[in-house]
Amino acid sequence: xxxxxxxxxxxxxxxxxxxxxxxxxxxxxxxxxxxxxxxxxxxxxxxxxxxxxxxxxxxxxxxxxxxxxxxxxxxxxxxxxxxxxxxxxxxxxxxxxxxxxxxxxxxxxxxxxxxxxxxxxxxxxxxxxxxxxxxxxxxxxxxxxxxxxxxxxxxxxxxxxxxxxxxxxxxxxxxxxxxxxxxxxxxxxxxxxxxxxxxxxxxxxxxxxxxxxxxxxxxxxxxxxxxxxxxxxxxxxxxxxxxxxxxxxxxxxxxxxxxxxxxxxxxxxxxxxxxxxxxxxxxxxxxxxxxxxxxxxxxxxxxxxxxxxxxxxxxxxxxxxxxxxxxxxxxxxxxxxxxxxxxxxxxxxxxxxxxxxxxxxxxxxxxxxxxxxxxxxxxxxxxxxxxxxxxxxxxx
Amino acid sequence: xxxxxxxxxxxxxxxxxxxxxxxxxxxxxxxxxxxxxxxxxxxxxxxxxxxxxxxxxxxxxxxxxxxxxxxxxxxxxxxxxxxxxxxxxxxxxxxxxxxxxxxxxxxxxxxxxxxxxxxxxxxxxxxxxxxxxxxxxxx
Numbered sequence: 001x002x003x004x005x006x007x008x009x010x011x012x013x014x015x016x017x018x019x020x021x022x023x024x025x026x027x028x029x030x031x032x033x034x035x036x037x038x039x040x041x042x043x044x045x046x047x048x049x050x051x052x053x054x055x056x057x058x059x060x061x062x063x064x065x066x067x068x069x070x071x072x073x074x075x076x077x078x079x080x081x082x083x084x085x086x087x088x089x090x091x092x093x094x095x096x097x098x099x100x101x102x103x104x105x106x107x108x109x110x111x112x113x114x115x116x117x118x119x120x121x122x123x124x125x126x127x128x129x130x131x132x133x134x135x136x137x138x139x140x141x142x143x144x145x146x147x148x149x150x151x152x153x154x155x156x157x158x159x160x161x162x163x164x165x166x167x168x169x170x171x172x173x174x175x176x177x178x179x180x181x182x183x184x185x186x187x188x189x190x191x192x193x194x195x196x197x198x199x200x201x202x203x204x205x206x207x208x209x210x211x212x213x214x215x216x217x218x219x220x221x222x223x224x225x226x227x228x229x230x231x232x233x234x235x236x237x238x239x240x241x242x243x244x245x246x247x248x249x250x251x252x253x254x255x256x257x258x259x260x261x262x263x264x265x266x267x268x269x270x271x272x273x274x275x276x277x278x279x280x281x282x283x284x285x286x287x288x289x290x291x292x293x294x295x296x297x298x299x300x301x302x303x304x305x306x307x308x309x310x311x312x313x314x315x316x317x318x319x320x321x322x323x324x325x326x327x328x329x330x331x332x333x334x335x336x337x338x339x340x341x342x343x344x345x346x347x348x349x350x351x352x353x354x355x356x357x358x359x360x361x362x363x364x365x366x367x368x369x370x371x372x373x374x375x376x377x378x379x380x381x382x383x384x385x386x387x388x389x390x391x392x393x394x395x396x
Numbered sequence: 397x398x399x400x401x402x403x404x405x406x407x408x409x410x411x412x413x414x415x416x417x418x419x420x421x422x423x424x425x426x427x428x429x430x431x432x433x434x435x436x437x438x439x440x441x442x443x444x445x446x447x448x449x450x451x452x453x454x455x456x457x458x459x460x461x462x463x464x465x466x467x468x469x470x471x472x473x474x475x476x477x478x479x480x481x482x483x484x485x486x487x488x489x490x491x492x493x494x495x496x497x498x499x500x501x502x503x504x505x506x507x508x509x510x511x512x513x514x515x516x517x518x519x520x521x522x523x524x525x526x527x528x529x530x531x532x533x534x535x
Binding site for chain 2: 140141142143144145146147148149150152155156157159160163204205206207208209210255256257258262
């Protein structure tokens with residue numbers, strides 16, 4: 001007998017402010033500054049002061065010496081929250097911050113939660129920290145002695161996907177091409193030079209089947225969001241609150257050799273839970289922010305999030321289904337592949353984009369009439385998966 | 397934290413309370429798998445508790461060393477200076493005959509010879525007096 005959740009956070013919490021620091025190459029700025037700059041913009045966007053924040057959730061930062069980033073951040077911004085945590089489930093952290101922030105507000109632990117992250121992977125890492133981020137990402141006993149780069153675990157899943165379903169290197173490359181086209185219309189994006197499938201295939205092999213342009217960027221940047229209860233958003237007179245409709249997570253393994261299937265991930269379960277809570281399905285989504293550390297990751301996620309059947313992700317992308325006019329315009333800002341990827345905060349940029357789209361603020365790259373959006377964050381060779389579904393007032 | 401100097405060396409596993417037997421076995425040329433006497437589960441990597449039933453009645457038995465490549469990726473850009481001279485090298489996910497999957501690298505041949513479902517055989521490769529790594533060659 002499955003446990004039925006009677007009372008959920010669906011529609012109880014709204015995003016009332018969003019902010020982003022400069023992204024890409026931002027020399028001379030610390031992760032804390034990048035986070036605080038984004039937070040100031042989110043506060044201004046919401047029209048509230050910093051003293052109104054009583055909760056802070058952050059990711060950690062490679063380029064910051066602080067173990068308790070959320071705590072150091074609060075001191076930096078000059079606030080003393082009564083709810084705070086620094087979350088660490090690698091790339092999935094972004095969506096977990098939204099889910100947990102919403103749960104904290106719904107459960108009465110906090111009323112106004114700042115979700116924030118900032119890191120400077122491009123200009124802020126000392127050589128020692130850069131090496132650490134490269135060599136300490138996998139298990140020191142069973143994985144790293146074999147020389148496993150970050151891209152390698154993801155590459156082995158994509159490679160198996162190619163073997164199992166006939167996904168081609170050209171289809172992988174098409175993801176990078178589409179997202180570059182998206183980034184060209186996004187002010188501030190790090191990479192805006194048009195690329196072709198041939199450019200991707202001739203960009204040099206990193207770890208098969210991934211070429212350099214199949215891999216996400218390395219960037220500086222931060223993003224921040226203000227979450228509060230639906231009632232409080234109303235009392236503040238917020239013009240277009242964007243509601244959190246559903247959240248779900250799934251953690252299937254730690255070591256890549258214990259991943260239950262290399263081609264079907266925990267995103268199936270995390271999104272199933274989010275859809276169930278939201279009362280909507282994949283067909284209802286108007287756009288998505290799909291974690292895109294590598295091109296093949298997007299293809300597998302489009303399948304596991306339910307936008308196309310298993311094994312058809314490559315053809316789905318080739319058919320133009322992940323861009324404007326297709327079934328699910330995805331990563332309309334350019335994503336980690338072309339907009340920016342400053343580590344864990346990278347996936348917060350997907351949230352920034354989806355929320356701005358739902359508010360109708362995206363100008364020439366606006367998805368017309370977008371009301372429902374999904375963001376999926378993942379990390380550590382698909383070990384961690386988290387999904388959040390967002391919607392406008394009309395979708396409540 | 398790793399220093400630039402340490403990064404020039406390959407990471408060497410440090411056995412812990414859960415894994416001492418595994419590394420001892422490799423030193424003697426055996427890849428030990430844990431067999432659960434309570435539920436029959438066979439597991440790699442080593443821990444003091446069965447991942448299936450939670451039982452602690454585990455025995456170590458040497459694997460046959462035979463396996464099949466489930467997936468692989470040939471590394472052209474090394475994760476740090478220590479592995480640079482080895483590139484290109486093939487990282488393998490191998491399904492062992494006994495069931496468990498293991499991660500390792502290909503040895504005794506060119507990485508471009510590696511294909512899906514290729515049958516491979518264990519090679520115990522000594523790193524130092526303490527540590528021997530399980531690697532795999534074409535069967």
